[in-house]
Amino acid sequence: MSDHYDLIIRNGTLIDGVRTPRYAGDVGIKDGRIAKLGKLDGARADSEIDAGGKIVAPGFIDSHTHDDRMLTLAPEMTPKLSQGVTTVIAGNCGISLAPLVHAEPPSPLDLIDDGNAYHFKSFAEFMQARDAVPAAINAAFLVGHTTLRVAAMDNLERAATPAETARMAQMSEEAMTAGAIGLSTGTYYPPAAAASTEEIIAVAKPLARHGGRYVTHMRHEDEEIIPAMEEAFRIGREAGVPVIISHHKVVGKANFGRSVETLALLQKAQAMQPVCIDCYPYVASSTMLRADRIASASRIIVTWSKPLPQYTGRDLVDVAKEMGVSQEEAVARLRPAGGIYFSMEEADVQRILKFEDTMVGSDGLPHDIKPHPRLWGTFPRVLGHYARDVGLFPLETAVYKMTGLTAEKFGLENRGRLAPGCFADITIFDAATIGDAATFTEPTAQAHGIETVIVGGVPAWHAGKATGARTGKVLRGGR
Numbered sequence: 001m002s003d004h005y006d007l008i009i010r011n012g013t014l015i016d017g018v019r020t021p022r023y024a025g026d027v028g029i030k031d032g033r034i035a036k037l038g039k040l041d042g043a044r045a046d047s048e049i050d051a052g053g054k055i056v057a058p059g060f061i062d063s064h065t066h067d068d069r070m071l072t073l074a075p076e077m078t079p080k081l082s083q084g085v086t087t088v089i090a091g092n093c094g095i096s097l098a099p100l101v102h103a104e105p106p107s108p109l110d111l112i113d114d115g116n117a118y119h120f121k122s123f124a125e126f127m128q129a130r131d132a133v134p135a136a137i138n139a140a141f142l143v144g145h146t147t148l149r150v151a152a153m154d155n156l157e158r159a160a161t162p163a164e165t166a167r168m169a170q171m172s173e174e175a176m177t178a179g180a181i182g183l184s185t186g187t188y189y190p191p192a193a194a195a196s197t198e199e200i201i202a203v204a205k206p207l208a209r210h211g212g213r214y215v216t217h218m219r220h221e222d223e224e225i226i227p228a229m230e231e232a233f234r235i236g237r238e239a240g241v242p243v244i245i246s247h248h249k250v251v252g253k254a255n256f257g258r259s260v261e262t263l264a265l266l267q268k269a270q271a272m273q274p275v276c277i278d279c280y281p282y283v284a285s286s287t288m289l290r291a292d293r294i295a296s297a298s299r300i301i302v303t304w305s306k307p308l309p310q311y312t313g314r315d316l317v318d319v320a321k322e323m324g325v326s327q328e329e330a331v332a333r334l335r336p337a338g339g340i341y342f343s344m345e346e347a348d349v350q351r352i353l354k355f356e357d358t359m360v361g362s363d364g365l366p367h368d369i370k371p372h373p374r375l376w377g378t379f380p381r382v383l384g385h386y387a388r389d390v391g392l393f394p395l396e397t398a399v400y401k402m403t404g405l406t407a408e409k410f411g412l413e414n415r416g417r418l419a420p421g422c423f424a425d426i427t428i429f430d431a432a433t434i435g436d437a438a439t440f441t442e443p444t445a446q447a448h449g450i451e452t453v454i455v456g457g458v459p460a461w462h463a464g465k466a467t468g469a470r471t472g473k474v475l476r477g478g479r
């Protein structure tokens with residue numbers, strides 16, 4: 001008697017997402033799940049894919065995104081699907097679309113706004129709206145502390161009162177009940193900078209009961225990075241939840257090389273509590289345009305500007321020259337706006353990427369007019385440039401950092417691994433040609449080497465194109 005499957009991937013080289021050395025095999029898929037791995041010579045299927053000469057890996061999980069609105073605005077999710085990404089974690093850096101009704105929320109909430117994005121009274125309502133528009137890939141959501149502050153407070157330039165804190169904790173509880181997988185903060189940004197550590201601990205307290213995690217864009221990534229890390233660890237300990245430090249980096253020339261120190265501190269903390277980090281593979285960062293970042297960057301590129309869109313894609317230095325003003329004044333005229341900041345050292349980026357518990361996350365900004373290339377290039381860049389060309393780690397480790405490790409840290413059950421019973425989210429790629437094409441001048445160039453991307457057992461990407469399948473699911477957390 002021979003087995004029958006919906007789909008068989010034949011003759012591939014399997015990399016399972018948990019660092020098992022690669023091996024030759026077939027994958028049998030049935031009812032959206034991986035049914036069998038190994039030799040399936042006698043088995044038949046409704047359709048087959050020949051993966052001869054190619055790597056068959058779990059679909060990549062983007063641990064750090066701002067895809068909250070993109071998922072319904074452009075549910076084909078091409079920037080991610082074209083990289084082999086099958087699941088995104090959204091709601092990072094304190095920024096979530098819910099629960100907040102606001103026509104003109106302050107920066108950085110405007111990074112994902114179009115003037116009409118913040119219209120969800122509850123997190124449950126937001127989750128239902130995502131459910132109603134299936135995307136090509138899966139998504140899980142964090143609730144953002146900055147969003148809660150804007151919803152609960154009339155003055156953001158101070159710590160929350162006990163009543164406001166209680167209100168935020170209640171909204172955090174509601175979000176977790178509705179399926180959020182954790183709380184994110186962005187105390188680096190003005191609307192949350194005045195929040196006290198105690199305020200954040202109180203808002204994070206409801207997470208423990210739901211198995212949630214605390215994810216943070218810390219107050220500082222420069223001179224003050226050590227106290228910022230200590231604060232994050234304390235919040236995790238006192239709320240009784242795992243800590244994830246977002247896009248870990250050390251910023252500014254004066255701090256080059258200090259990842260030696262920060263990673264040692266991380267390792268020390270890991271002996272006491274669950275802590276991990278994510279990282280994008282570039283020496284430039286990107287966020288809202290801020291004058292206080294001019295000094296620490298060797299170059300700044302404007303990614304968008306509401307009042308002066310004609311300067312999009314230009315270097316700030318040139319814009320200021322053309323305006324005949326200082327860079328600070330140019331920033332004031334361009335805002336609200338976004339920027340790319342060259343402010344890291346390559347050795348730090350490599351050291352952080354290589355760290356045992358570093359996940360790969362793009363931090364891509366999908367609504368920027370001229371975005372940072374990390375939006376379209378992150379995953380193939382780690383696999384091609386860093387694993388194959390630089391030799392920073394074996395391909396098995398690179399895949400682990402974007403699959404098995406990420407699923408474990410974010411509690412995504414039965415994902416991120418090739419194993420019987422796991423959901424059939426699978427990426428087939430060519431190890432010899434995989435690579436990023438997006439650059440700072442051509443930031444939306446499509447990566448190469450991704451052959452086929454399967455989401456929930458159905459091919460969503462094949463031969464350089466989307467198939468049109470929309471089998472992505474909203475993933476809910478909770479115990």
Ligand SMILES: [Zn+2]
Binds near residue numbers: 092093246
């Ligand atoms: Zn951030």
